[in-house]
Amino acid sequence: MASRSVVLTASGISKTFGEVPIVSDFSLTVHAGDAVALTGRNGAGKSTILRMLIGAQKPDTGRVEFEGIRMSETNPEIRRGMASVIDDLDFFPDLSVVEHLDLMARAHGVPEPDAHVDAVLAEVQLVPQSGQLPGTLSSGQRRRLALATAFVRPRRLLVLDEPEQRLDVEGVAWLADRLVEERKRGLAIIMASHEPHLVDAVATRRIHVVGPEPAGVAAEAPGAGEADA
Amino acid sequence: MSKKQRKRSASTVAEAAPVATEPEETVADHAGRDWNFAFLPDAEPEWVDEAALHGLMKDWRHGRATRTIGQVLSDAYFAVFTIVLLGAMIVNAIIGSQHAAASCTTADCAVGRTLIPWGVYFALCALTLGVARLFGPVLASAAEGFWLMEAPIGRARLLRPRLWGVIVLAGLLTAALQAVVAALAGEPGHLVAAFAAATGLSCAGLMAWAAAAQSGDRRRPLALVRAVAALGAVVALTAMVAVSAGWVAAGRFAVPDAAVWVLAGAGALLALGCGTLAHRRLDVIPRARLTSGGSLVSSMQGAMFALDFGLARDILVEREAAARGHVRPTRGRGTEVFALVWRDVQRLARFPRPLFGVLGAALVPYALDAIGLGLASPLLGAIALMVALIPLFGALRVLSRTSGLARTLPFSTRQIRLATSVVPALLAAVWCALVTPSMAGILGGVARAPLEASLAALATAAAGLLGAMRWQTARPVDFQVPMLATSSGAVPPTLIFNLLRGFDMVALVTAPLLLGVAPVWAVALAAVVAGFLTAGINTAEMTEEAAEQRAALEEERNRAKGKASRPAARPGGGPAGSTPRPRPTGATAAGQRRATARRK
Numbered sequence: 001m002a003s004r005s006v007v008l009t010a011s012g013i014s015k016t017f018g019e020v021p022i023v024s025d026f027s028l029t030v031h032a033g034d035a036v037a038l039t040g041r042n043g044a045g046k047s048t049i050l051r052m053l054i055g056a057q058k059p060d061t062g063r064v065e066f067e068g069i070r071m072s073e074t075n076p077e078i079r080r081g082m083a084s085v086i087d088d089l090d091f092f093p094d095l096s097v098v099e100h101l102d103l104m105a106r107a108h109g110v111p112e113p114d115a116h117v118d119a120v121l122a123e124v125q126l127v128p129q130s131g132q133l134p135g136t137l138s139s140g141q142r143r144r145l146a147l148a149t150a151f152v153r154p155r156r157l158l159v160l161d162e163p164e165q166r167l168d169v170e171g172v173a174w175l176a177d178r179l180v181e182e183r184k185r186g187l188a189i190i191m192a193s194h195e196p197h198l199v200d201a202v203a204t205r206r207i208h209v210v211g212p213e214p215a216g217v218a219a220e221a222p223g224a225g226e227a228d229a
Numbered sequence: 230m231s232k233k234q235r236k237r238s239a240s241t242v243a244e245a246a247p248v249a250t251e252p253e254e255t256v257a258d259h260a261g262r263d264w265n266f267a268f269l270p271d272a273e274p275e276w277v278d279e280a281a282l283h284g285l286m287k288d289w290r291h292g293r294a295t296r297t298i299g300q301v302l303s304d305a306y307f308a309v310f311t312i313v314l315l316g317a318m319i320v321n322a323i324i325g326s327q328h329a330a331a332s333c334t335t336a337d338c339a340v341g342r343t344l345i346p347w348g349v350y351f352a353l354c355a356l357t358l359g360v361a362r363l364f365g366p367v368l369a370s371a372a373e374g375f376w377l378m379e380a381p382i383g384r385a386r387l388l389r390p391r392l393w394g395v396i397v398l399a400g401l402l403t404a405a406l407q408a409v410v411a412a413l414a415g416e417p418g419h420l421v422a423a424f425a426a427a428t429g430l431s432c433a434g435l436m437a438w439a440a441a442a443q444s445g446d447r448r449r450p451l452a453l454v455r456a457v458a459a460l461g462a463v464v465a466l467t468a469m470v471a472v473s474a475g476w477v478a479a480g481r482f483a484v485p486d487a488a489v490w491v492l493a494g495a496g497a498l499l500a501l502g503c504g505t506l507a508h509r510r511l512d513v514i515p516r517a518r519l520t521s522g523g524s525l526v527s528s529m530q531g532a533m534f535a536l537d538f539g540l541a542r543d544i545l546v547e548r549e550a551a552a553r554g555h556v557r558p559t560r561g562r563g564t565e566v567f568a569l570v571w572r573d574v575q576r577l578a579r580f581p582r583p584l585f586g587v588l589g590a591a592l593v594p595y596a597l598d599a600i601g602l603g604l605a606s607p608l609l610g611a612i613a614l615m616v617a618l619i620p621l622f623g624a625l626r627v628l629s630r631t632s633g634l635a636r637t638l639p640f641s642t643r644q645i646r647l648a649t650s651v652v653p654a655l656l657a658a659v660w661c662a663l664v665t666p667s668m669a670g671i672l673g674g675v676a677r678a679p680l681e682a683s684l685a686a687l688a689t690a691a692a693g694l695l696g697a698m699r700w701q702t703a704r705p706v707d708f709q710v711p712m713l714a715t716s717s718g719a720v721p722p723t724l725i726f727n728l729l730r731g732f733d734m735v736a737l738v739t740a741p742l743l744l745g746v747a748p749v750w751a752v753a754l755a756a757v758v759a760g761f762l763t764a765g766i767n768t769a770e771m772t773e774e775a776a777e778q779r780a781a782l783e784e785e786r787n788r789a790k791g792k793a794s795r796p797a798a799r800p801g802g803g804p805a806g807s808t809p810r811p812r813p814t815g816a817t818a819a820g821q822r823r824a825t826a827r828r829k
Contacts, residue, residue: 056632073636080639088633092624093550094576098558106561106568107638114560131558135551149637 004031006067007157007188013052013062015045022048026062028190028207032156035179035189037203044209046192047086050161053190054084066157080108083155085146085163091134097121097145098130101152108153117152123178124148140166147175158182160191164198176201279382319409344469345414345600346407346424347484350431350492351461353403357432358455361439362448363545366395367507367514368522378516385511388519392440392511396504399436404429414600420486427493434499440507444514466592473599474672535706536727539626546623566640566648573624573652586617587656594667594674594689603674606667607689607742607751611735614660614693615700618653619731622701625649629702646698646763654694661690681748688751692738695758700731702762734758 008030015023022045030036038046051057053064055073064071066078073079091100098121105113121127124144129137137145143166150158158179164172172195179202183189193199199206360366367388369378378384407428411421439451471477525548532541556579562571577584590613594606602609628635628645635645667674668689669682677685706727712719726733738758741751 054636056636073632074642076639076641076644079636084636086633088631089637090627090631090634092627092634093547094556094580094623095572096556096558099561099572102561103568103572104637106564107566107640109564113564131555133550133554133556135547136554153637 004033006030007032007034008053008064008066008190010053010064011062013049013059013064015048015052015057016060023052023059028053030157030188030190032186032188033183033204035183035202035204036191037199037206038190038192038209039194039199039206040209046209047161049209050084050086050159050190050192054082054086054159056084056086056088080154081156082159083150083153083157084159085150086159086161089146089149091142091145093133093135096131096133097126097137100134100145101148104149105152110153120148120152123151123174140168140171143167144171151178155187157188157190160189160193162192162194164193164195172198279377279380279386282377282380282382283387342414342600343416343420343484344465344472346411346416346420346428348462348465348469349407349410350424350428351458351465353407353428353432354435355455355458355462357399357403357435358439358451358458361395361399361436362451362455363522363548364525365443365518365522366399366436366440367392367443367511367519368526369516369519370523370527371520374516374520374523378519383512384514385508388511388514389508392507393504396433396437396440396500400429400433400500403432420489423486423489423493427489427496430493430496430500432496434496434503437500437503437507441503441510443507443518444510463589463592466589466596470592470595470599470672474595535708536724537705538727539630539701539703540705542619543626543630566644569624569638569640569645569648570651573621573649576623577621577652583617583620584656586620587614587660588663590614590617590693591660591663594664595672598667598670598672598674601673603670603672604743606674607685607692607739608735610664610667611689611692611696611739612732614657614690615696615731615735617660618657618693618697619700621653621656622649622697625698626701630705643763646702650694650698650763653697657690657694660693661686664689677748684748684752685742688738688742688748688755691752691755691759692735695738695755695762696731696735698762699734703727703730734762 006029008028010026010028012025012027013023014021014025026049028036038049040046048057052059053071055064055071055075055078066082069075069078071078095103098117101117101120102113105117110116121130124147126141126144126148129141134142134145143163147160147163150160163175167175176198179189179191179198183202183204189202191198191202368391369388373387377387404425408421408425411424416424435454442448442451468477525544528544529541532538532544559575559579561568561575590610593613594610597603597606597609625646628638628649635642638645640648665682665686668677668685669679670676706721706724708721710721710723712721738751738755741754742748
């Protein structure tokens with residue numbers, strides 16, 4: 001484990017909304033092949049932590065680094081290595097499903113993008129919707145498209161915020177298998193989830209985030225998936 | 230039914246409602262509270278009619294009024310004062326135009342001026358049909374759709390006032406607008422009245438036609454007539470330029486005054502006929518069609534409260550895309566940034582409508598020259614180009630409004646802005662070439678040497694391009710900053726500036742041309758503005774970095790002071806906001822994390 005490279009480090013990050021501290025002095029180190037699951041009740045601060053880790057929100061204090069580079073969501077190097085699916089993902093209203101994936105693959109310089117896009121499209125079961133515009137997709141289909149945008153491109157870190165949302169039972173099972181496969185290939189994963197089966201299957205480390213409760217303490221435990229790592 | 234009767238009816242409903250009794254079960258934790266409501270006991274439902282429900286809704290709304298009569302009167306005073314002031318300005322401008330028209334004695338000049346109201350007539354007809362198709366035109370709110378449309382009541386009775394309301398409103402607004410334009414164009418009084426009547430009645434008729442077609446969702450004929458009307462506006466504008474330039478004999482476009490009154494009569498017949506038809510079909514308009522317009526109105530209201538025209542346009546674009554639903558997918562081309570550029574080319578091939586906008590905008594400088602406003606040609610021409618180019622920056626808008634999609638692409642903000650500007654810039658270059666003769670003053674505008682005219686056209690095109698880019702990338706109003714106290718309540722300082730976005734760039738770049746300074750300065754200014762706009766400077770990030778550096782410096786100073794006074798300083802004792810000590814690993818730090826918030 002010691003030889004694995006450090007992908008992301010967060011050192012003492014904190015966030016306060018108004019006068020309410022949401023995250024206080026949070027630190028985390030993620031290596032290649034780690035799958036860290038953040039669990040905890042609604043409002044505990046999981047999404048805020050994720051947003052700070054990917055640079056979508058600036059921490060009030062502390063520092064986040066991706067492969068030794070100070071986190072900035074506009075840095076092209078970081079954009080090249082980190083894929084994220086959180087709640088702010090937008091789509092072009094005039095590009096179809098397959099065109100989104102095609103653009104993503106080509107922008108990242110994927111060799112033979114057509115074949116790769118077709119494979120990912122089939123995997124997320126959006127082949128019948130390939131010509132549809134995003135505005136007409138169901139919420140579950142939009143979720144699949146969002147996940148596909150992360151899987152169609154090269155990545156060294158994958159950050160997911162409740163990826164199981166809107167997915168059917170079959171979809172959650174597929175996602176778990178896919179993430180386990182990704183992790184075994186050496187991808188670092190950080191995800192927030194309420195789905196115990198997904199967490200059990202994927203996570204090598206589990207961090208239970210306790211919300212803004214007085215004297216709330218977050219605990220970390222090894223995940224069931226650690227044995228596979 | 231009179232107001233009093235309706236009120237009585239509403240109160241009857243209230244009285245007839247079963248008297249609330251004590252809830253059967255109370256929750257122990259909240260037993261002491263005055264709940265103000267209770268579960269209804271088993272009782273036979275009362276039969277009410279639509280008027281009673283309507284009265285009850287009205288009663289609820291009035292009961293929730295948040296403004297006093299004094300505040301309303303104060304606002305009314307401001308409104309009246311503004312109307313009088315603006316009215317006086319318009320009347321003054323009309324009188325000036327009428328004096329100027331007296332010197333317009335040649336046939337070319339007279340016919341050229343007469344074509345302006347014709348252009349406005351067709352443009353307003355196209356606009357009316359566009360708005361009617363977008364909103365319904367008969368609409369109902371989501372609440373009405375849920376609560377009233379499902380009830381066993383006649384919808385027609387509720388919708389009737391709305392139908393006739395939109396028809397009359399369309400007629401009055403377009404007539405007033407046309408009257409002002411015709412008067413400003415120097416038309417005599419009787420023609421001003423004729424054009425106002427023809428435009429008002431025609432637009433009212435088209436609105437009624439759209440309402441009649443709403444029940445069957447027959448959109449194709451409406452779209453066709455709208456396209457013809459838009460084409461008519463372009464033809465009128467082109468004819469005006471051609472006549473003024475002397476390319477076409479004025480007699481070709483001389484239309485007898487009686488034709489205007491014939492149009493007014495036809496419009497009146499259309500309004501009455503289609504209005505009656507729409508009236509009869511009100512009961513069969515699908516609920517989805519009614520509430521769709523209502524939800525659009527609420528979305529647009531939300532955007533307008535923030536004066537966020539970008540958001541308003543996003544709503545319309547999303548709606549149009551959802552209505553289209555499906556496209557024939559095309560493979561991209563190239564890799565890296567070129568893939569983004571090529572997608573814009575494919576977009577234009579798929580949706581070529583903006584192309585016509587750019588070509589139409591190229592007529593504006595010539596038209597301005599033709600009516601003697603050549604001096605304002607750079608400013609107004611750039612604004613016309615800006616409006617035409619905004620739809621072509623759709624990709625930039627999506628990549629700028631939230632960071633989510635931009636984060637997935639491996640490009641810097643500058644690369645994204647440059648890549649998404651390539652296609653609009655090419656079209657702006659075409660526009661520049663098309664308007665160069667106008668900038669040389671071939672139609673009597675400001676006369677410039679060929680090189681100067683080319684530079685002036687270049688600066689004007691750049692102003693339009695940069696204005697469109699600024700319009701699409703400007704951040705929405707920030708409601709989290711300290712507000713300004715005004716008589717209209719708390720207002721964020723950036724709210725007013727939001728109105729000016731895009732126009733500020735146009736004004737800045739074209740200012741040297743308006744002031745008579747050499748055009749090369751306008752081009753230089755455009756280059757500087759382009760540098761700033763494409764850089765995508767993240768002020769928040771810069772501010773944060775500066776704050777972090779200040780904090781580090783402060784910490785260093787404190788440490789030095791501590792060393793001077795006490796040999797052993799407390800570690801990590803920096804001031805608030807300083808960078809805390811880094812935690813070594815997640816495993817060791819996890820047990821020390823603590824969330825200390827207090828939830829209200």
